[in-house]
Amino acid sequence: MAPVRGGAEDSVLAVLAAMDTGPDSPFARVCTTHFARLLLIPVLRDAHGEPASPAQAYLLLTADFDGTLEQWAAAVATEMGADLDRVFEHCERYPGSRDSAAFLHFINEHRIEAGFSIVAYRASVPAVRESLELQRALRDFAVASQGLGASELASAWRERFGG
Amino acid sequence: MERQERAQAVTIISPVHRWWALWLRLTWPLANRLAVVNRPLLRLAFIHFAHWSLVRRMPSRARGADARRLPHPYVLFQSNFNDDLDAYIDAFSLVVPGRMRAMWQGVFGFPGPRPVDRFVSFVRARATPTQYYYCAYPEASSTMIRAALRLSEQHRRFAAEAAGLDDAAFAARYAEFLTRAQLLM
Numbered sequence: 001m002a003p004v005r006g007g008a009e010d011s012v013l014a015v016l017a018a019m020d021t022g023p024d025s026p027f028a029r030v031c032t033t034h035f036a037r038l039l040l041i042p043v044l045r046d047a048h049g050e051p052a053s054p055a056q057a058y059l060l061l062t063a064d065f066d067g068t069l070e071q072w073a074a075a076v077a078t079e080m081g082a083d084l085d086r087v088f089e090h091c092e093r094y095p096g097s098r099d100s101a102a103f104l105h106f107i108n109e110h111r112i113e114a115g116f117s118i119v120a121y122r123a124s125v126p127a128v129r130e131s132l133e134l135q136r137a138l139r140d141f142a143v144a145s146q147g148l149g150a151s152e153l154a155s156a157w158r159e160r161f162g163g
Numbered sequence: 164m165e166r167q168e169r170a171q172a173v174t175i176i177s178p179v180h181r182w183w184a185l186w187l188r189l190t191w192p193l194a195n196r197l198a199v200v201n202r203p204l205l206r207l208a209f210i211h212f213a214h215w216s217l218v219r220r221m222p223s224r225a226r227g228a229d230a231r232r233l234p235h236p237y238v239l240f241q242s243n244f245n246d247d248l249d250a251y252i253d254a255f256s257l258v259v260p261g262r263m264r265a266m267w268q269g270v271f272g273f274p275g276p277r278p279v280d281r282f283v284s285f286v287r288a289r290a291t292p293t294q295y296y297y298c299a300y301p302e303a304s305s306t307m308i309r310a311a312l313r314l315s316e317q318h319r320r321f322a323a324e325a326a327g328l329d330d331a332a333f334a335a336r337y338a339e340f341l342t343r344a345q346l347l348m
Contacts (some may be wrong), residue, residue, distance in 0.1 A: 003222075025297045032210070035298050138318065154333040
């Protein structure tokens with residue numbers, strides 16, 4: 001979570017609106033990323049719901065990923081550094097992603113550690129995708145193999161799944 | 164809050180009393196380790212990942228002159244979940260109200276988890292719109308993924324068992340596998 005330079009809020013929103021999404025998302029190139037989000041916090045609120053002083057906007061990036069922060073940050077710098085730079089260049093003291101040490105220092109300094117987490121499954125992105133693919137294949141096989149005799153069933157299984 | 168096929172994001176950043184920040188800091192490490200705390204939350208099958216954090220200064224881990232103390236400690240809640248935000252909050256309110264109190268009681272303006280309408284209004288008023296969201300497997304719900312991972316494990320065991328069987332024995336084992344696995348497909 002990083003403070004946005006005064007007056008740059010609209011530029012941040014414009015860059016975020018222009019970023020590719022879905023399979024073309026820059027985050028798709030960082031193949032250890034499960035989820036990521038970017039959002040502008042226009043202002044923090046005080047205890048009464050009023051804008052806290054001094055008024056300050058923040059850019060929040062959150063991500064769930066496999067491996068360590070260092071590994072993920074290095075992959076981000078390599079695979080989508082230019083995309084991230086276009087967003088974070090509007091933040092105070094952002095050094096850019098080309099200087100990997102400075103980039104990692106910025107990420108570390110602005111990192112907010114999770115205090116309490118709910119994690120529904122502990123599996124890497126490739127493992128999740130492979131499991132979903134296998135699930136589809138087994139479901140299709142179960143439907144297609146209904147009524148087959150023992151030898152046809154065994155043969156169809158070995159053809160589809162090996163073994 | 165935005166929709167992206169099945170997975171969605173909600174983000175809340177809200178000020179808390181200082182004594183509550185201390186409570187959270189002291190209890191979270193224990194809560195993370197205790198199955199009795201986690202298990203009912205994991206049973207809320209629509210959650211992929213959810214995290215609660217505390218922010219007290221900005222930048223959050225800077226020290227000395229580089230850091231600016233925020234006027235209050237803030238709780239940052241961010242979750243990736245399936246389907247509808249109101250249903251999500253409903254479930255929190257109805258299934259785990261005690262845990263919601265233990266998490267949100269010291270947040271300014273927290274109305275309690277029940278009645279649920281007030282809790283929904285509280286969350287909606289504090290949710291910050293997500294301008295950009297990415298999910299690596301947008302076609303899958305959390306329930307589908309958990310089932311797929313369990314099925315994968317069962318398939319691995321079945322494939323190892325079935326490798327040396329003749330056709331008749333294979334067909335019998337396959338029928339058993341299918342019976343066990345059909346709810347995961």
